Amino acid sequence: MHSEHTTDLSILYSNLKSHPTNQEYVVLIKTGSLNPVHRCHISNMVRTKEYLEQVHNFNVIGGYISPTHDEYVHGKLRNELISGQHRIEMCRKAIEEAGQQHWLSVDMAECMGQTFFLLAPGFINLKRVTYSLQTFINGKLNLSKPVRVIYVAGLDLFNRCNGMNGMRKPPMDDVAVVYRPSQDDSFVRSTHVQVDSNVFYVCANDDDLDASSSDMDDISSTLIRERYKNNQDCEHLTYKSVLDHMKIISPKKN
Template sequence: MATQTPARRTSTFNNPPDYSFASHRFHKTLRNSSKQPIVLVACGSFSPVTYLHLRMFEMAKDYVRQNTDFEIVGGYLSPVSDKYKKPGLLNAHHRVHMCSLAAEQTSSWLMIDSWEAFQNYQRTAVVLDHFDYEINTVLGGVHTQEGEHRNVRIMLLAGSDLISTMSEPGVWSHTDLDHILGRYGTFIIERAGSGMDQATDSLARWRNNIYLIPQLIQNDVSSTKVRLFLRRGLSVRYLLPAAVVDYIEENNLYLDDGPGPEKEKGKEKDGAAGKRDVDAGSSKKSMQS
């Protein structure tokens, strides 16, 4: 059941030094040959990674199983580059390591991809092209139980603030929107108070590739709030995976978030439109990660 999709826009990729694509939890064989294989990718600062970031993947997995003809064969967190400078954005080495601790110690299927983190700032459309290349060209996609080859569809996973910024004029380039929503598609975790109807109406052209997932148990944990707690000497245990809390304490991280206001999300660095820095699942007012 191969599907026709637009061509990948980015054809060549420069890898950071000593980079290797994580695939140790990638499922090479479909469990159900009638399903379309997909990989979920969450792009964001993850400064630090929280239980909400991880919980998003589980909500998406439940939604996919109950409401779609997809089968998830992998899930990835992709921390943003240090070049996306803003207060609270810890060094990529620490952020990638915390994400790795969280994924390896709390999940049986999530992985971390450091390609975006350890190089120049990359737009979301290019990041998704990178995943498409690594999974379908380098790894060769997946196979059914009967041995039939299938390409894997890459899909963006994010919070409802993503749709809000995508519907705002001038925040995203139309070319990137068409590439992200037209070629790949997205799963959006809804949040209380988010006006999704108006936002999705303005993106009606790609409605069939936008999947809205209700958050049945509300979770308002954000990286911004976690950093604030840490600066004030308050406990963040049980807001983050224990291994991440231990790592933060051992390395004395986030004791000083630096001066200046938090950077508004959805805006391209230096004013260029098209890249979305998603603190997956966060609200508009506290979505810095």
């Protein structure tokens, strides 16, 4: 469950105070193994914020990157697991190095929540994670109009989960889907998805976005781990501060 011990609300209070508006307030959340976090994890959040503000006139007051519980990641990656405490710290460092700490923060609820957010062995209940965050935020902020929480998914996850239909039903209705190279986007573009106003597609060639803010490289944490083990350069894939932290917890072989 989300609480003041897991989720820093200071960025929300700060942005509400410095940018009061009649626009609808939105908070983004992205979950994942983040084993380790990479450049596209951060840039996808930035691109989604820009898209929602420029195209849909929302006011995105904050975003949370939520590393998944160790039990799930271990089941998926076995001995390649980086413990939650280190994944949290690397996410913090990545956000700071990217200069996005004024609106992005690390949410620790999944990592600290034991198995509360596990739907079944090997499956995360994304709807429960998102709804828990939305309930916590709105309970604390107590605004006249509730803050909308939008789950940010890569196109690969959207396709793999058959359009994330469960996430698009009450009480959670909103999913932002970010284009990913090598992934077929015909489904998200199809009529029966596009008529659903609660699916926001941040596509590759959106003219409303500044192309300089888009990092279209197909980066993966798997690629980073492989290159790191082989002593290959990874700074174009993730942040120097993340790699420095990896050297502390898993020194390279000579």
